[in-house]
Amino acid sequence: MLTKVAPAVVMLGQNSLAVASKIINILPGATLYGLDGRTSGVDVSFTNFGETLRELFAEGTPLIGICAAGILIRTLAPVISDKRQEPPVIAVAEDGSAVVPLLGGLNGVNDLARRIAEALDVSASITTTGDLRFRTALLSPPPGYHLANPEDAKTFISDLLAGGKVKLEGTAPWLSNSQIPIDPKGELTIRISDRSSAVEPSCLVYHPATVAIGMNDTSGDEKDVLALLAQAGLAASSVAGIFAPISAAKNPAINAVASALGVPARFFTSNQLETHLSQGYSPAQAAAIAATGTSPAAHADMTLAIAIAPQPIDPSTIGQPRGRLAIIGTGPGGSQWMSPEVKEILKSATDLVGYKTYLDLVGGLGNGKQRHESDNREELARAKMALDLASTGRYVAVVSSGDPGIYAMAAAVFEVLDCHPQAEWDSVEIYVSPGISAMQAAAAAIGAPLGHDFCAISLSDILKPWSIIEQRIAAAAEADFVIAFYNPVSKERTWQLAAARDILLRYRTPDTPVVLARNVGRPGQTVKAIALDQLAPAVADMRTVILVGSTKTRTVKRSDGSIAVYTPRQYS
Ligand code: SAH
Numbered sequence: 001m002l003t004k005v006a007p008a009v010v011m012l013g014q015n016s017l018a019v020a021s022k023i024i025n026i027l028p029g030a031t032l033y034g035l036d037g038r039t040s041g042v043d044v045s046f047t048n049f050g051e052t053l054r055e056l057f058a059e060g061t062p063l064i065g066i067c068a069a070g071i072l073i074r075t076l077a078p079v080i081s082d083k084r085q086e087p088p089v090i091a092v093a094e095d096g097s098a099v100v101p102l103l104g105g106l107n108g109v110n111d112l113a114r115r116i117a118e119a120l121d122v123s124a125s126i127t128t129t130g131d132l133r134f135r136t137a138l139l140s141p142p143p144g145y146h147l148a149n150p151e152d153a154k155t156f157i158s159d160l161l162a163g164g165k166v167k168l169e170g171t172a173p174w175l176s177n178s179q180i181p182i183d184p185k186g187e188l189t190i191r192i193s194d195r196s197s198a199v200e201p202s203c204l205v206y207h208p209a210t211v212a213i214g215m216n217d218t219s220g221d222e223k224d225v226l227a228l229l230a231q232a233g234l235a236a237s238s239v240a241g242i243f244a245p246i247s248a249a250k251n252p253a254i255n256a257v258a259s260a261l262g263v264p265a266r267f268f269t270s271n272q273l274e275t276h277l278s279q280g281y282s283p284a285q286a287a288a289i290a291a292t293g294t295s296p297a298a299h300a301d302m303t304l305a306i307a308i309a310p311q312p313i314d315p316s317t318i319g320q321p322r323g324r325l326a327i328i329g330t331g332p333g334g335s336q337w338m339s340p341e342v343k344e345i346l347k348s349a350t351d352l353v354g355y356k357t358y359l360d361l362v363g364g365l366g367n368g369k370q371r372h373e374s375d376n377r378e379e380l381a382r383a384k385m386a387l388d389l390a391s392t393g394r395y396v397a398v399v400s401s402g403d404p405g406i407y408a409m410a411a412a413v414f415e416v417l418d419c420h421p422q423a424e425w426d427s428v429e430i431y432v433s434p435g436i437s438a439m440q441a442a443a444a445a446i447g448a449p450l451g452h453d454f455c456a457i458s459l460s461d462i463l464k465p466w467s468i469i470e471q472r473i474a475a476a477a478e479a480d481f482v483i484a485f486y487n488p489v490s491k492e493r494t495w496q497l498a499a500a501r502d503i504l505l506r507y508r509t510p511d512t513p514v515v516l517a518r519n520v521g522r523p524g525q526t527v528k529a530i531a532l533d534q535l536a537p538a539v540a541d542m543r544t545v546i547l548v549g550s551t552k553t554r555t556v557k558r559s560d561g562s563i564a565v566y567t568p569r570q571y572s
Contacts, residue, residue, distance in 0.1 A: 006062075007062035008064070009066070013039065014038065017041065023119060026119045028368050033056075057089070062088040063087065066093075076103070083106055084150065086107065088108060099116050130157050134179050134180045135179045136174060136179075139153050145207070146237040146238070148206065156201070160188060165186035167185070168182050190203070192206050209239070211238045212309065214292040214306070215248065215251070215253070215257065217247070220253065229306070240315055243265075245268055246319075267393075277289075287307040290307040320393030323429070324395045326349065327404045328345050329434055330358065330401055331521065332402055332520045333441075333521025334522065346366065351389055352366055352371050359373060361522075403435045438484075438520060439547060441520040441521050445527040449482055451568065456484040457472055483548045485500065485548065490541075512548065512549045515547040547565075553567045
């Protein structure tokens with residue numbers, strides 16, 4: 001089976017870029033890793049080659065190193081332990097002249113190497129005897145087939161290499177088209193069957209993914225599904241997918257069963273069903289439709305059903321997955337302050353929704369995704385659009401800078417869910433992934449001004465009247481909070497900051513420390529401390545966050561001349 005995780009293409013020098021790009025082009029979702037200081041224009045730059053590779057390997061990421069085979073061998077040697085689990089590892093010559101599969105024979109390394117070799121116009125250096133002799137890898141069957149007894153494969157293949165002939169029971173085009181010596185009188189057997197049966201060493205059993213399981217809102221759990229399969233004498237590894245009407249997508253049991261069986265859950269909208277029923281369906285689709293109990297022949301009270309297709313079912317061609325909406329915060333700027341979870345979501349999402357500047361901030365991680373840019377002010381329309389997209393089965397990431405829950409998109413999404421609910425959105429799984437907010441990054445850059453109680457106030461009066469803002473600043477100042485001002489000034493909005501300062505001066509001394517942090521974490525970052533009475537619209541813009549100290553906030557001058565600002569943890 002080919003590994004599902006997207007590969008990592010790793011390069012050590014800029015000379016490898018041409019070859020790396022050709023490889024990336026044929027591997028959608030692949031991430032380009034490059035050695036820091038030696039490469040540019042990569043998705044992820046790393047400093048420690050060994051650690052990075054071993055970590056990716058341990059996660060099961062297929063590795064394509066544009067470097068000598070020996071480098072990969074020595075780097076990964078300490079972590080090679082289980083040939084069933086190891087991901088494909090391939091060495092590619094810097095000039096693209098050689099593609100050498102090294103590890104991951106059971107996880108499709110030869111197929112991956114052939115695809116890469118084809119893109120580079122060379123032939124892959126395949127060294128696996130069975131693969132060369134029989135033009136197929138019995139240990140790693142194509143998608144749609146699962147080898148039930150891999151423990152018997154070694155002896156079986158040795159017998160085959162020694163001249164054994166194979167009796168084929170059942171149908172599997174990939175075997176009939178291979179160069180395996182098929183003979184009805186063969187002493188070895190390959191059986192293709194969705195039945196669970198005892199295995200013997202002279203017989204390899206492949207379970208084809210021909211079984212569709214239908215569930216709905218009232219279906220049971222994994223135990224019930226396994227019991228039903230056992231009752232029918234079917235092998236659990238022949239299950240191709242769990243199928244259900246979209247209205248049941250929110251039933252956690254369905255997703256739990258699917259992940260327990262390691263198969264996708266796929267859902268039918270009523271439109272999709274109507275189209276199938278009026279315009280026809282493939283045998284595989286018919287099985288899925290029958291299993292969901294939505295075909296005319298089904299019983300009305302059916303809660304769990306099985307249907308069997310004549311050929312393996314490719315679930316990705318049937319119905320749609322449950323839609324997902326991830327509302328993510330990229331942090332204030334560069335990749336180093338973006339959480340690993342956010343990077344993971346960016347890699348897996350199919351669609352990115354957001355203000356152009358924020359989508360640009362995600363850099364190479366956004367490659368190959370559908371981008372839906374919009375104006376910064378159209379938050380509600382953007383939230384609706386993202387939910388609509390997700391309800392069609394897409395994996396949508398709504399991208400905000402900083403934290404998505406702080407003056408950003410998360411609240412907008414829940415606001416439309418609350419105030420303008422749509423039935424189609426019910427099936428969408430919603431997840432908010434936090435980020436480092438501008439005030440935190442700004443505080444860190446200059447010390448610890450948020451070391452005691454603080455609050456955040458947006459000075460934008462687009463979504464709330466100035467009278468409220470004014471009142472809030474006065475209350476926060478009186479309560480002696482450190483205040484983080486977001487959206488302090490814009491081209492059209494300048495007087496508010498001066499007005500805010502005047503309110504603050506009623507409660508704070510003119511020398512109260514104020515931190516001006518502009519473009520934090522981005523190129524051109526400036527972070528400095530001034531005194532409250534110097535605060536004026538000209539010192540800030542839309543890319544500035546301002547931290548106004550409390551009466552306790554202090555500055556420390558260090559021997560190198562730098563100034564740190566902090567707020568003590570206690571009132572003495
Ligand atoms: N969700 C964001 C805030 C968005 S509101 C967060 O959590 O950071 C936009 C305001 O955030 C800007 O006007 C500015 O005040 C502040 N801001 C966002 N990114 C910033 C950065 N990199 N440097 C300084 N301020 C920033």
